[in-house]
Amino acid sequence: MNINWYPGHMKKTKESIKKNLSLVDIVYEIIDARIPYSSRNPDVDGILGNKPRLIIMNKSDLADAESNKIWKSYFEQKKIPVVNVDSLNNKGLDQVINMSYVLTEEKRKALENRGVKNRPIRAMIIGIPNVGKSTLINSLSKRKGAKVGNRPGVTKANQWIKIKGDLELLDTPGILWPKFEDKEVGLNLAFTGAIKDELLDIESLSFELVKRLNLISTKFIENRYNISVEDKSPYDIIVEIGTKRGCIIRGGEIDFNKVSNIILDEYRKGVIGRITLELPN
Numbered sequence: 001m002n003i004n005w006y007p008g009h010m011k012k013t014k015e016s017i018k019k020n021l022s023l024v025d026i027v028y029e030i031i032d033a034r035i036p037y038s039s040r041n042p043d044v045d046g047i048l049g050n051k052p053r054l055i056i057m058n059k060s061d062l063a064d065a066e067s068n069k070i071w072k073s074y075f076e077q078k079k080i081p082v083v084n085v086d087s088l089n090n091k092g093l094d095q096v097i098n099m100s101y102v103l104t105e106e107k108r109k110a111l112e113n114r115g116v117k118n119r120p121i122r123a124m125i126i127g128i129p130n131v132g133k134s135t136l137i138n139s140l141s142k143r144k145g146a147k148v149g150n151r152p153g154v155t156k157a158n159q160w161i162k163i164k165g166d167l168e169l170l171d172t173p174g175i176l177w178p179k180f181e182d183k184e185v186g187l188n189l190a191f192t193g194a195i196k197d198e199l200l201d202i203e204s205l206s207f208e209l210v211k212r213l214n215l216i217s218t219k220f221i222e223n224r225y226n227i228s229v230e231d232k233s234p235y236d237i238i239v240e241i242g243t244k245r246g247c248i249i250r251g252g253e254i255d256f257n258k259v260s261n262i263i264l265d266e267y268r269k270g271v272i273g274r275i276t277l278e279l280p281n
């Protein structure tokens, strides 16, 4: 999904999230476990203020297990509660629910003291495009398939989805803009599909991905494509993968578009491995 985040758009989005914030007791800030830094909105702290917040590191199934732990303790050290979730396969959802009760305890007690009974705890999800907001809403609510409202600026009546006990979730997530600050962040967003192949053309993007994966470990490309990468440039590696995969056009030349799409797609689906692209600092 491509959204052009021009300043007017950001302002409108921020205002609409702030309006919804006043309706909820807790916010689930959803980020991509493969790029926990790059997938956070730069202004989220300012937008949320003191509202209780739970960071949901989604797509944990696609990220390296050890790196998941490192990021979890990083956020915990900053006193930001965090859970690892795989919303496609309903993993970590119980923790989301339990943490929601823990983090809203003060609020619930205050309501009780004022004699307010049976008032549900209300939550909303926010995050940049493609981090899995719809998937998480659907899995928390045990709904199937329904794509929830996903375009900023489109208003529709809010609905509350019952999750468990007296926990309710706003059915419309807040869609935040990604960071635009540097090339590295932009690449991370493009590698993972958060910004759809718009930063660079697909061929340059796959070239950069091969470079990056080999920096993390040469075993990923070697094991997946059964080739040796030693002393080879990303270009040579892509030619070799293309040859192996039959990405050939007339005249025997490599179909770079096709092989690039294969590499990016296989990274995004986790087929090349569970690979986290960045670690704290």
Ligand code: G4P
Pocket (backbone or CB within 6 Å): 001, 058, 059, 060, 061, 062, 085, 086, 087, 088, 089, 127, 128, 129, 130, 131, 132, 133, 134, 135, 136, 150, 193
């Ligand atoms: P959004 O509302 O935040 O924009 O994201 P959405 O739920 O649509 O999810 C984006 C893609 O990420 C979907 O793939 C979805 O299945 C996948 N996804 C969401 N959560 C998880 C998770 O925890 N683990 C894994 N492995 N995948 C997850 P898609 O339908 O193939 O869409 P696309 O990537 O082709 O756009």
